[in-house]
Amino acid sequence: MTDTGRQQPALRLTRADLDALPNYVPGRSPADLARELGLPEAIKLASNEVPYGPLPGVVEAVAEAAAGVHRYPDMGVVALRQALAERYGVDPDRIATGCGSVALAEHLVRATCLPGDELVYSWRSFEAYPIIAATSGATSVQVPNDAGHGHDLAAMAAAVTDRTRMILVCNPNNPTGTAVRRAELDRFLDAVPDDVLVVIDEAYREFVTDPEVPDGLSYADRPNVAVLRTLSKAWGLAGLRIGFLVAQPQVAAAVRKVVTPFSTSMAAQAGALAALAQADEVQRRCALVVAERERVTEALRKLVPDVPASQANFVWLPLGDRAVDFGKACEARGVIVRPFAGDGVRVTIGTPAENDAFLAAAESALG
Numbered sequence: 370m371t372d373t374g375r376q377q378p379a380l381r382l383t384r385a386d387l388d389a390l391p392n393y394v395p396g397r398s399p400a401d402l403a404r405e406l407g408l409p410e411a412i413k414l415a416s417n418e419v420p421y422g423p424l425p426g427v428v429e430a431v432a433e434a435a436a437g438v439h440r441y442p443d444m445g446v447v448a449l450r451q452a453l454a455e456r457y458g459v460d461p462d463r464i465a466t467g468c469g470s471v472a473l474a475e476h477l478v479r480a481t482c483l484p485g486d487e488l489v490y491s492w493r494s495f496e497a498y499p500i501i502a503a504t505s506g507a508t509s510v511q512v513p514n515d516a517g518h519g520h521d522l523a524a525m526a527a528a529v530t531d532r533t534r535m536i537l538v539c540n541p542n543n544p545t546g547t548a549v550r551r552a553e554l555d556r557f558l559d560a561v562p563d564d565v566l567v568v569i570d571e572a573y574r575e576f577v578t579d580p581e582v583p584d585g586l587s588y589a590d591r592p593n594v595a596v597l598r599t600l601s602k603a604w605g606l607a608g609l610r611i612g613f614l615v616a617q618p619q620v621a622a623a624v625r626k627v628v629t630p631f632s633t634s635m636a637a638q639a640g641a642l643a644a645l646a647q648a649d650e651v652q653r654r655c656a657l658v659v660a661e662r663e664r665v666t667e668a669l670r671k672l673v674p675d676v677p678a679s680q681a682n683f684v685w686l687p688l689g690d691r692a693v694d695f696g697k698a699c700e701a702r703g704v705i706v707r708p709f710a711g712d713g714v715r716v717t718i719g720t721p722a723e724n725d726a727f728l729a730a731a732e733s734a735l736g
């Protein structure tokens with residue numbers, strides 16, 4: 370610090386290209402909104418969480434793990450990788466875990482792309498993808514969604530160049546809820562060169578009910594396919610930050626090499642192990658979410674006819690320029706949704722009462 374009274378030019382200590390990068394937008398705090406509106410509580414339908422609380426046994430497992438938090442966690446994540454391997458029928462050396470599957474997506478880019486290499490994905494899709502690409506030095510190649518708001522896999526295959534190192538297929542797609550089907554995914558995978566890694570991001574796999582939408586793990590024996598899963602959504606562990614991938618051993622090992630050391634915390638490992646023992650309850654909760662998804666979609670289509678069918682735990686309202694105003698109108702009625710300016714609004718499926726509150730807000734904004 371100088372004391373000359375002269376104005377110092379602002380020092381640039383960080384990368385200039387970050388200025389152009391959008392921030393990841395977390396869902397707004399319902400407590401803040403409730404305070405602002407003078408309501409006892411507000412409803413958050415903005416982050417694709419499942420509304421039924423932690424699964425039985427999770428809180429106890431995390432509390433027990435807390436007694437050991439003066440020690441580092443198991444960096445090999447041995448017990449959890451073993452449990453995941455058994456559940457999904459793959460070898461543990463094909464699994465890597467991370468601080469949410471979003472971190473694993475980043476690690477995969479780090480493991481495949483050098484600066485200037487290309488990462489292909491559909492757009493609009495998960496808002497973290499462009500941020501991950503840019504911060505990893507990879508070049509984003511965004512292929513516009515098709516007219517039905519889903520991936521145009523033929524155009525994505527055509528976008529591959531000799532600089533392409535990785536392709537993200539978000540299935541079902543966040544935020545539009547659309548899903549690619551088996552025949553088109555087969556064709557796409559056959560068309561992609563063997564030395565390009567195709568990452569099938571299945572954060573919402575547990576909510577898929579269309580039998581034609583393939584389980585990405587059925588492709589996991591292809592050498593250039595990796596499947597991303599999360600325990601944040603159906604498994605109710607969003608706050609613990611735990612996701613995993615299944616890939617060929619060499620890819621999984623590369624990811625484990627670039628992962629931030631010890632980033633799968635002791636609490637996350639313990640909570641995930643407890644959650645995996647509750648598969649029946651997960652299925653029951655997903656069925657509730659799916660029934661509500663269908664009810665909400667049908668009701669919304671009376672207001673916005675082109676709401677696409679969703680295979681996830683959220684629905685998409687393609688409102689274009691009305692998106693932001695619609696989001697504000699919902700907030701004014703105590704319901705937080707997720708608008709994407711100029712494009713549409715994503716609304717997470719909540720409890721029946723929460724969904725009713727949202728539908729009432731939507732009716733008053735659009736009816």
Ligand SMILES: Cc1ncc(COP(=O)(O)O)c(C=O)c1O
Nearest residue numbers: 469470471495543572599601612
């Ligand atoms: C498509 C998709 N992938 C990955 C994630 C990341 O989930 P997490 O990091 O909580 O595992 C999300 C979360 O919203 C998502 O929508």
